[in-house]
Amino acid sequence: xxxHLITVGDEILIGQVTDTNSGWMARRLNLxxxxxxxxxxxxDDEAHILYALQQALGQADAVLMTGGLGPTKDDITKKALARxxxxxxxxxxxxxxxxxxxxxxxGRPTTEAHRQQCYMPANxxxxxxxxxxxxxxxxxxxxxxxISMPGVPYEMEALMEExxxxxxxxxxxxxxxxHRTILTAGEGESAIAxxxxxxxxxxxxxxxxxxxxxxxxxxxxxxxxxxxxxALRLELDHYSRLIHKLLGNIIFGSEQEQLEAVAGRLLRExxxxxxxxxxxxxxxxxxxxxxxxxxxxxxxxxxVAYSNExxxxxxxVSPQTLEIHGAVSEAAVREMAAGAIRALGADVAVxxxxxxxxxxxxxxxxxxTIWMAVGDGSTTFARRIQAGKNRLKNIExxxxxxxNFVRQFLLGQLQEKAGEQPA
Amino acid sequence: xxxHLITVGDEILIGQVTDTNSGWMARRLNLxxxxxxxxxxxxDDEAHILYALQQALGQADAVLMTGGLGPTKDDITKKALARxxxxxxxxxxxxxxxxxxxxxxxGRPTTEAHRQQCYMPANxxxxxxxxxxxxxxxxxxxxxxxISMPGVPYEMEALMEExxxxxxxxxxxxxxxxHRTILTAGEGESAIAxxxxxxxxxxxxxxxxxxxxxxxxxxxxxxxxxxxxxALRLELDHYSRLIHKLLGNIIFGSEQEQLEAVAGRLLRExxxxxxxxxxxxxxxxxxxxxxxxxxxxxxxxxxVAYSNExxxxxxxVSPQTLEIHGAVSEAAVREMAAGAIRALGADVAVxxxxxxxxxxxxxxxxxxTIWMAVGDGSTTFARRIQAGKNRLKNIExxxxxxxNFVRQFLLGQLQEKAGEQPA
Numbered sequence: 001x002x003x004h005l006i007t008v009g010d011e012i013l014i015g016q017v018t019d020t021n022s023g024w025m026a027r028r029l030n031l032x033x034x035x036x037x038x039x040x041x042x043x044d045d046e047a048h049i050l051y052a053l054q055q056a057l058g059q060a061d062a063v064l065m066t067g068g069l070g071p072t073k074d075d076i077t078k079k080a081l082a083r084x085x086x087x088x089x090x091x092x093x094x095x096x097x098x099x100x101x102x103x104x105x106x107g108r109p110t111t112e113a114h115r116q117q118c119y120m121p122a123n124x125x126x127x128x129x130x131x132x133x134x135x136x137x138x139x140x141x142x143x144x145x146x147i148s149m150p151g152v153p154y155e156m157e158a159l160m161e162e163x164x165x166x167x168x169x170x171x172x173x174x175x176x177x178x179h180r181t182i183l184t185a186g187e188g189e190s191a192i193a194x195x196x197x198x199x200x201x202x203x204x205x206x207x208x209x210x211x212x213x214x215x216x217x218x219x220x221x222x223x224x225x226x227x228x229x230x231a232l233r234l235e236l237d238h239y240s241r242l243i244h245k246l247l248g249n250i251i252f253g254s255e256q257e258q259l260e261a262v263a264g265r266l267l268r269e270x271x272x273x274x275x276x277x278x279x280x281x282x283x284x285x286x287x288x289x290x291x292x293x294x295x296x297x298x299x300x301x302x303x304v305a306y307s308n309e310x311x312x313x314x315x316x317v318s319p320q321t322l323e324i325h326g327a328v329s330e331a332a333v334r335e336m337a338a339g340a341i342r343a344l345g346a347d348v349a350v351x352x353x354x355x356x357x358x359x360x361x362x363x364x365x366x367x368x369t370i371w372m373a374v375g376d377g378s379t380t381f382a383r384r385i386q387a388g389k390n391r392l393k394n395i396e397x398x399x400x401x402x403x404n405f406v407r408q409f410l411l412g413q414l415q416e417k418a419g420e421q422p423a
Numbered sequence: 424x425x426x427h428l429i430t431v432g433d434e435i436l437i438g439q440v441t442d443t444n445s446g447w448m449a450r451r452l453n454l455x456x457x458x459x460x461x462x463x464x465x466x467d468d469e470a471h472i473l474y475a476l477q478q479a480l481g482q483a484d485a486v487l488m489t490g491g492l493g494p495t496k497d498d499i500t501k502k503a504l505a506r507x508x509x510x511x512x513x514x515x516x517x518x519x520x521x522x523x524x525x526x527x528x529x530g531r532p533t534t535e536a537h538r539q540q541c542y543m544p545a546n547x548x549x550x551x552x553x554x555x556x557x558x559x560x561x562x563x564x565x566x567x568x569x570i571s572m573p574g575v576p577y578e579m580e581a582l583m584e585e586x587x588x589x590x591x592x593x594x595x596x597x598x599x600x601x602h603r604t605i606l607t608a609g610e611g612e613s614a615i616a617x618x619x620x621x622x623x624x625x626x627x628x629x630x631x632x633x634x635x636x637x638x639x640x641x642x643x644x645x646x647x648x649x650x651x652x653x654a655l656r657l658e659l660d661h662y663s664r665l666i667h668k669l670l671g672n673i674i675f676g677s678e679q680e681q682l683e684a685v686a687g688r689l690l691r692e693x694x695x696x697x698x699x700x701x702x703x704x705x706x707x708x709x710x711x712x713x714x715x716x717x718x719x720x721x722x723x724x725x726x727v728a729y730s731n732e733x734x735x736x737x738x739x740v741s742p743q744t745l746e747i748h749g750a751v752s753e754a755a756v757r758e759m760a761a762g763a764i765r766a767l768g769a770d771v772a773v774x775x776x777x778x779x780x781x782x783x784x785x786x787x788x789x790x791x792t793i794w795m796a797v798g799d800g801s802t803t804f805a806r807r808i809q810a811g812k813n814r815l816k817n818i819e820x821x822x823x824x825x826x827n828f829v830r831q832f833l834l835g836q837l838q839e840k841a842g843e844q845p846a
Contacts, residue, residue: 011635013459015450016604016644018443022464027438036436038471039464041445044633048461106809111617131811152636154813181439194534210467212434213575221439276727282713283706286727290705293781293814301733304699304709304725306718310767314726314737344733358716386529388554390577391716 001172003029004056005039006049008067008077009151013043021066021156028160032169033177034062044068049080053146061144061172064164067151069117069134077148078137082121085139089119095126099133124148127163131155136163145171178229180222180236182243183253185404189213192220195246199239207239215393216400217259249413252404259403260288266410267298267348272376274406275346276302277315277336279327279353280370285399300344305336315339328353328365330382333373341377348409350374350402354387356394370398374409381405381414424595426452427479428462429472431490431500432574436466444489444579451583455592456600457485467491472503476569484567484595487587490574492540492557500571501560505544508562512542518549522556547571550586554578559586568594601652603645603659605666606676608827612636615643618669622662630662638816639823640682672836675827682826683711689833690721690771695799697829698769699725700738700759702750702776703793708822723767728759738762751776751788753805756796764800771832773797773825777810779817793821797832804828804837 005025011017022039029036037059042048049068056063068077082089096118103110117134120126127136127147132155139146147164149156184192189211193200200209206226212219222239226232244251253262267274276285286302289295303314308327311317316339317332325331336351354370361367368387373380385401387394408414428448434440445462452459460482465471472491479486491500505512519541526533540557543549550559550570555578562569570587572579607615612634616623623632629649635642645662649655667674676685690697699708709725712718726737731750734740739762740755748754759774777793784790791810796803808824810817831837 010646011633011644012446013449013462014453014602014644014646015446015448016633016635016642017637018446019462020441020443023435023438023441025438026436030437036466038466038475039436039442039462041462043459043461052461108611108614111613112620113613113616154811154816179437188531190534190536191531193536197535210434210439212439214440219439221434221437223433223437278706281710282718283701283709283725283727284713286706286729287704287710287818290707290727290729291815291818295705296729299705299729301729301737302706302725302727303737304706304713304727306709306713306722306724310724313768314724314766343737345736388577390580392714393577395710395714 001034001062001168002037002060003034003062003064004037004060006052006056006063006065007039007041007151008044008049008065009041010044012041012067017151021151021153024153024157025064025066025160028165030179032165034168034172035177044076046076046080046083049077050084053080053084057144057146062168063144063146065146065148066156069148069150078119078121081124081137081139081146081148085121085123085141087122090122092118092120092126095120095135098128102133127159129155129159130162131158138164138167140171177223177225178232178236179224180240181255182220182222182240182247182251183217183257183259184220184247184250185217185252185259185400185407187218187250189218192218192247192250196220196243199242199246203239204235207235215397216404249408249411252407258292259400259407261292263403263407263410264289264292264295264298266407270410272298272347272410273300273345274298275300275340275344275349276402277340277349277351278302278304279306279311279336280356281352281354281395281399281402282306282356284395285350285352285402288399288403300346303340303343311336314343316342326365328355328369328371330371330373330384333371334375334380334382337373337375337380338377341375348374348376348406350406352398352402354394354398356391356398357389358391368394370394370401372398372402372405374402374405374414376409381409424457424485424591425460425483426457426485426487427460427483429475429479429486429488430462430464430574431467431472431488432464433467435464435490440574444574444576447576447580448487448489448583451588453602455588457591458600467499469499469503469506472500473507476503476507480567480569485591486567486569488569488571489579492571492573501542501544504547504560504562504569504571508544508546508564510545513545515541515543515549518543518558521551525556550582552578552582553585554581561587561590563594600646600648601655601659602647603663604678605643605645605663605670605674606640606680606682607643607670607673608640608675608682608823608830610641610673612641615641615670615673619643619666622665622669626662627658630658638820639827672831672834675830681715682823682830684715686826686830686833687712687715687718687721689830693833695721695770695833696723696768697721698723698763698767698772699825700763700772700774701725701727702729702734702759703779704775704777704818704822704825705729705779707818708773708775708825711822711826723769726763726766734759737766739765749788751778751792751794753794753796753807756794757798757803757805760796760798760803761800764798771797771799771829773829775821775825777817777821779814779821780812781814791817793817793824795821795825795828797825797828797837799832804832
């Protein structure tokens with residue numbers, strides 16, 4: 001099945017809203033073997049929508065559209081679709097009643113704008129929207145499917161999972177295409193490419209390897225296509241095993257796994273409780289850890305010590321350490337990790353202190369200098385990394401690195417590594 | 424100036440990477456009055472890149488491309504560009520020397536892949552990339568500009584700021600188009616639309632109003648175009664003032680301001696230090712606050728109390744409160760806020776405790792039930808909100824709501840509001 005995505009909205013073209021829907025849909029469609037012919041973003045303009053729709057239908061079996069269905073006056077997708085199919089907009093009473101109930105539950109009144117939202121192209125099959133007011137719409141024409149969904153991400157996602165994906169799978173047969181994704185942390189794209197150079201040259205023509213770097217992680221994606229899906233999967237497994245042999249313990253997981261979930265699983269398996277002590281990352285590391293459902297099973301909490309007073313009072317960092325070595329130092333992060341174990345009653349703690357920027361850098365400690373420590377109260381390892389100049393990227397990079405540091409500690413890998421300094 | 428964006432990469436079409444570059448570029452280009460004709464994403468395929476480029480040049484004065492310039496073998500944009508212009512790829516020695524120096528600074532070796540990266544279309548004007556290895560490329564043809572940049576976001580962003588934007592402004596004259604963005608928090612899109620209905624009807628044809636809702640915030644965007652830019656700006660200011668009159672204190676700022684920066688500015692002006700005590704948001708609120716450079720001037724830190732032990736030991740929440748009312752209760756968040764002031768030495772504290780989901784809900788406290796409190800040690804206000812079912816959205820929504828709660832507290836607005844309960 002070939003699919004084209006169209007996102008509608010002036011707000012995308014002027015950059016007031018970043019289109020994250022397309023990425024989510026692309027990922028989800030890939031899992032069912034659909035192949036994207038492209039992604040097009042157009043403004044709130046009927047002629048542009050109609051042109052994009054015609055172009056997309058020329059390339060793809062199904063066209064998925066998002067945006068332009070809300071209750072306000074700049075929404076235009078429905079009118080464009082009615083014109084495209086040559087039908088009228090008709091009032092849909094059940095949708096109106098559902099919207100009234102939806103707002104009653106929230107304790108808020110409905111408005112005339114909500115009533116306007118209930119006019120739909122007469123040929124639409126309506127797809128119930130559990131998360132919001134505007135239903136999705138499914139159209140069929142000459143064996144092709146056109147689907148329109150609201151642009152609010154969580155509404156679109158629920159509609160895709162519950163309505164659109166099952167209908168697409170029923171309407172179009174699958175194609176034999178398969179992927180394997182191998183996740184690494186702690187090494188750069190070029191260094192990994194050098195280690196895999198010979199393997200890449202040995203790959204058959206129907207299997208490709210791609211590198212997807214992002215802030216301290218590189219994902220490796222093997223993609224294959226062929227008539228025999230079972231044989232294809234075996235082949236991909238074979239090359240995946242070869243990559244594991246060549247890269248060893250920089251690999252932390254596979255497919256959609258996330259480093260925070262992998263670290264969490266290790267903690268759970270080992271029956272250990274984690275705590276964090278954060279300075280420059282300001283709570284982002286704790287956020288990554290707690291973004292995983294069920295993380296309270298292995299995460300006690302964090303002390304975000306954004307001032308020296310809090311580092312001393314809550315984490316027991318000594319005034320001498322701060323005066324002699326500074327808050328961004330090996331001595332400080334070691335004391336912070338020890339303090340987090342004591343204060344939060346944890347088995348393992350990781351600490352971070354650094355200069356996120358843009359201010360605060362010095363010649364010896366430029367912006368991007370980040371110290372971190374991980375330990376269990378008896379053994380503590382410290383590491384200095386040099387990140388870049390962008391504040392938010394540095395916060396994310398340091399947090400990802402610290403998660404990987406915890407993973408390596410739990411796996412007992414730090415002793416073997418040169419450059420680590422156990423206490 | 425009309426601009427079309429093309430993002431290149433199989434990884435985008437299979438959803439392994441979400442294209443955030445387009446949104447960033449659209450926003451940046453909008454500020455210089457450029458008008459986007461559309462955004463197209465294509466795979467790593469020479470024919471598709473060439474087709475998209477031709478289509479884009481048919482509509483726009485400048486085409487900005489990202490992706491496909493990295494050191495690994497799936498990168499293909501340069502070859503497509505050389506074919507498009509009918510030129511050879513030529514080795515560029517200064518770029519190679521810069522890459523070697525770049526990696527020397529990082530203490531890492533260069534590879535053959537980096538050498539390959541130094542072959543460029545012979546007609547390219549190279550744009551230095553301060554953040555990475557692949558330079559940007561600027562091409563001119565028949566009065567139009569074609570620009571190619573790496574897909575790594577912070578590399579592209581630095582190239583845009585330092586090279587591409589200044590060159591575009593020199594190459595193309597500006598067009599009279601203007602925007603005003605008004606930022607609100609705490610009320611839904613439909614309710615706001617109802618309050619602005621008459622104003623919307625009174626808008627002249629060349630001025631439009633759009634609603635951009637996102638997790639507890641709604642941005643209102645006035646867009647106008649016309650021959651006289653000064654008159655246009657006065658008109659937009661006029662309608663902007665009318666909107667301020669109609670919406671009052673749900674407006675927290677304008678243009679690119681962020682709620683976390685607005686709250687920070689109020690703290691700085693009032694000379695107050697903030698602390699947070701977070702349960703279900705797990706550090707995300709502290710992350711929002713500390714994402715603002717200079718936030719250490721007014722933020723002491725946070726205690727992320729992800730277990731009842733930490734709530735009791737670090738924040739002084741009483742065991743009775745937890746037993747009788749539970750951790751997700753008005754009594755608990757009031758004690759958490761008071762505890763954060765004491766423990767972290769702050770003037771103002773905000774606390775959050777809720778059920779982020781997907782597990783942990785009960786009939787009385789379903790998933791999405793969130794309590795929060797804000798206070799200064801003498802007066803404390805508490806509020807219960809009902810978020811949705813998506814864990815990450817709930818974390819973000821609760822954090823944004825808490826920031827707005829702090830803003831309202833600092834402005835002395837909470838006393839006036841029905842439903843608030845001061846201690």
